[in-house]
Amino acid sequence: MGKEVNHTRLFEEFAPVSTEEWEALIKKDLKGADYDKKLIWQTNEGINVKPYYRQEDLEDLTFLNSAPGEFPFLRGTKKQNNDWRIRQEIKVTDAVSANRKACEICAKGVDSISYQIDDQIKIDHELVKQLLKDLPLELIEVNFSAGHNSKEIIEILVESNSKLEGSVGFNPLTNLTLTGGFCKSENHSFDKAKDIVVASRELDNFRCITINGDIIHNSGATVVQELAFGLAMGAEYLTQLSKRGLDADEIASRIKFNFAVGGNYFMEIAKLRAARYLWSKVVQSFEIEDNLNAAMICHSTTSGWNKTLYDPYVNMLRTTTEAMSAIIGGTNSLTIEAFNQSFEEPTEFSKRIARNQQILLKEESYLNKIADPSAGSYYIENLSNSVIDEVWKLFLEVEEKGGYIAAFRQGFVQKMVVESAQKLDQRLAQRREILLGTNQYPNINESIDFEIDETILSPADLSAPNKEAEPLTQYRGAQAFEQLRYKTDQFAQKDERPKVFMITMGNLAMRRARAQFASNFFACAGFKTIDNNGFATVEKAIQAFRISKSAVAVICSSDEEYVEYAPELYSALKEEATFVVAGAPACMDDLKAAGISNFIHVKVNVLEELKRYQKEAGI
Numbered sequence: 001m002g003k004e005v006n007h008t009r010l011f012e013e014f015a016p017v018s019t020e021e022w023e024a025l026i027k028k029d030l031k032g033a034d035y036d037k038k039l040i041w042q043t044n045e046g047i048n049v050k051p052y053y054r055q056e057d058l059e060d061l062t063f064l065n066s067a068p069g070e071f072p073f074l075r076g077t078k079k080q081n082n083d084w085r086i087r088q089e090i091k092v093t094d095a096v097s098a099n100r101k102a103c104e105i106c107a108k109g110v111d112s113i114s115y116q117i118d119d120q121i122k123i124d125h126e127l128v129k130q131l132l133k134d135l136p137l138e139l140i141e142v143n144f145s146a147g148h149n150s151k152e153i154i155e156i157l158v159e160s161n162s163k164l165e166g167s168v169g170f171n172p173l174t175n176l177t178l179t180g181g182f183c184k185s186e187n188h189s190f191d192k193a194k195d196i197v198v199a200s201r202e203l204d205n206f207r208c209i210t211i212n213g214d215i216i217h218n219s220g221a222t223v224v225q226e227l228a229f230g231l232a233m234g235a236e237y238l239t240q241l242s243k244r245g246l247d248a249d250e251i252a253s254r255i256k257f258n259f260a261v262g263g264n265y266f267m268e269i270a271k272l273r274a275a276r277y278l279w280s281k282v283v284q285s286f287e288i289e290d291n292l293n294a295a296m297i298c299h300s301t302t303s304g305w306n307k308t309l310y311d312p313y314v315n316m317l318r319t320t321t322e323a324m325s326a327i328i329g330g331t332n333s334l335t336i337e338a339f340n341q342s343f344e345e346p347t348e349f350s351k352r353i354a355r356n357q358q359i360l361l362k363e364e365s366y367l368n369k370i371a372d373p374s375a376g377s378y379y380i381e382n383l384s385n386s387v388i389d390e391v392w393k394l395f396l397e398v399e400e401k402g403g404y405i406a407a408f409r410q411g412f413v414q415k416m417v418v419e420s421a422q423k424l425d426q427r428l429a430q431r432r433e434i435l436l437g438t439n440q441y442p443n444i445n446e447s448i449d450f451e452i453d454e455t456i457l458s459p460a461d462l463s464a465p466n467k468e469a470e471p472l473t474q475y476r477g478a479q480a481f482e483q484l485r486y487k488t489d490q491f492a493q494k495d496e497r498p499k500v501f502m503i504t505m506g507n508l509a510m511r512r513a514r515a516q517f518a519s520n521f522f523a524c525a526g527f528k529t530i531d532n533n534g535f536a537t538v539e540k541a542i543q544a545f546r547i548s549k550s551a552v553a554v555i556c557s558s559d560e561e562y563v564e565y566a567p568e569l570y571s572a573l574k575e576e577a578t579f580v581v582a583g584a585p586a587c588m589d590d591l592k593a594a595g596i597s598n599f600i601h602v603k604v605n606v607l608e609e610l611k612r613y614q615k616e617a618g619i
Helices: 019-030 035-039 095-106 125-132 147-159 172-179 186-199 223-243 248-252 265-284 314-328 348-363 378-400 404-409 412-429 479-491 508-523 538-548 559-573 588-593 606-616
Strands: 085-092 112-117 141-145 165-170 206-212 255-261 298-302 333-335 499-504 528-530 552-556 578-582
Touching (some): 019 035, 085 095, 085 348, 125 147, 141 147, 147 165, 165 186, 172 223, 172 404, 186 206, 206 223, 223 248, 223 255, 223 265, 223 378, 265 378, 314 348, 378 412, 404 412, 412 606, 479 606, 499 538, 508 528, 508 552, 552 559, 559 578, 559 588
Parallel strands (some): 085 112, 112 141, 165 206, 206 255, 298 333, 499 528
């Protein structure tokens, strides 16, 4: 007789735990500490994130009833998979070499070409024909960035009966945002936009109006701002072109969005999901006939804001996680910028790495296989809903001011983005926001011993001479720290690099922790740091310091031992060096009374403090 089979499911042996029970246990473990302060995380967007989510948190989310590929498209525009196009940009200086490069990279896995055509290049049949020569047009998309020459490209494609899939990037609102004005006038720009849409009617799979939310992001904006202002641009095109006689279905079917994707992994996934949902609602409000025209087609580009000049290979790690966010969020196409894009012309090596990052995510990680891979995640679904709520509030504010153009002319957009950028800069300066290798854990063996174009270290001012409003300024968050460190590197070409000597004494754990903190602190400015195993006496520490010929002496010990060591060391070295105490000891007031004024700890503004130490070192 066979064995009796026990069909009891594993988890039936465990009683369910209610939210109330979890909360009671958490409060017990907190031992009276404030729940919100300890466990609720507030994002830069002002969204409160709970420490955990449960199935019951999904109950009020109405968008969960839709399937991938269905209105309102929060779950993506693709029904069967999560495939995306791998894009690479090509600068067109001459058509033959540009086409040769396009054919080469298509053979290496790229299926979305973006031709960046200079305004000075003449657009004609021969140019377009050459750019498309020998490309597998039935398998790829081709995008053209040609500014006011966009219409000419479309007309040539129509005349050649091209069935090409792709886009041209006509974007007068991008010009307004970055330069402060329209090329000629508002009316001229939107009249031209209408002409371009009309010209593209015979190209079924071609988008001709581009909305660049990425320029908002790269000016220091939050996710909510990038999305709300990007949607407001889209609504502006719908409004302006509707006034010019086009119907909403046609307009919406010709618009493509470009978004940046930053380093906040889950937030960026939620951003793209929220973007599709909200755009479908915006388009629907214009009384479209076909809901499929409300599907957002979105291209994503890895963030420029968080990329660094120093320790640049870390940029590869940043772009990989950013790419994963964009893909899981359901982007239609993706550009991974080369790790050295922000400070030099990308090399063949860096462009190959950028391509292969996407190919690995597709061919080895299989991120293209499952439609809406984040579906059902309690956290991501709730985060998507929170982003939707916050973005919609800001979008309505813009609409109440008369739309994107009116809000921009009033300075509303700029004020919000600048405030956000300043908060981010402050967080970087205080190391509450980390750029690895720049404001924390710098590579102490790295230096730039050659002259670089210093525009790399400064925000880009693209203001037009006839601007009607202040433009947004794109920049990289690392630039202020990079300016600081590059200044030291330049100084070290003529003079000895300033040295910082760690006087480690007393309690082993405290002196090691504080010496590591201080070494990282000063290395962010390019100072040479000299660590030590520890000194048995003040006399031996002073002797070793003098032999080192350092400019800065940092005492690293415990709070209790500072009372004894710090005043004696300060008295002996105050005429020879800048004397610094690592930490914010309880005896700080007593040490200040003894004449010590320099303390470095987690609450100081690292950037401003380093500028001061740099100045004291004669840099």
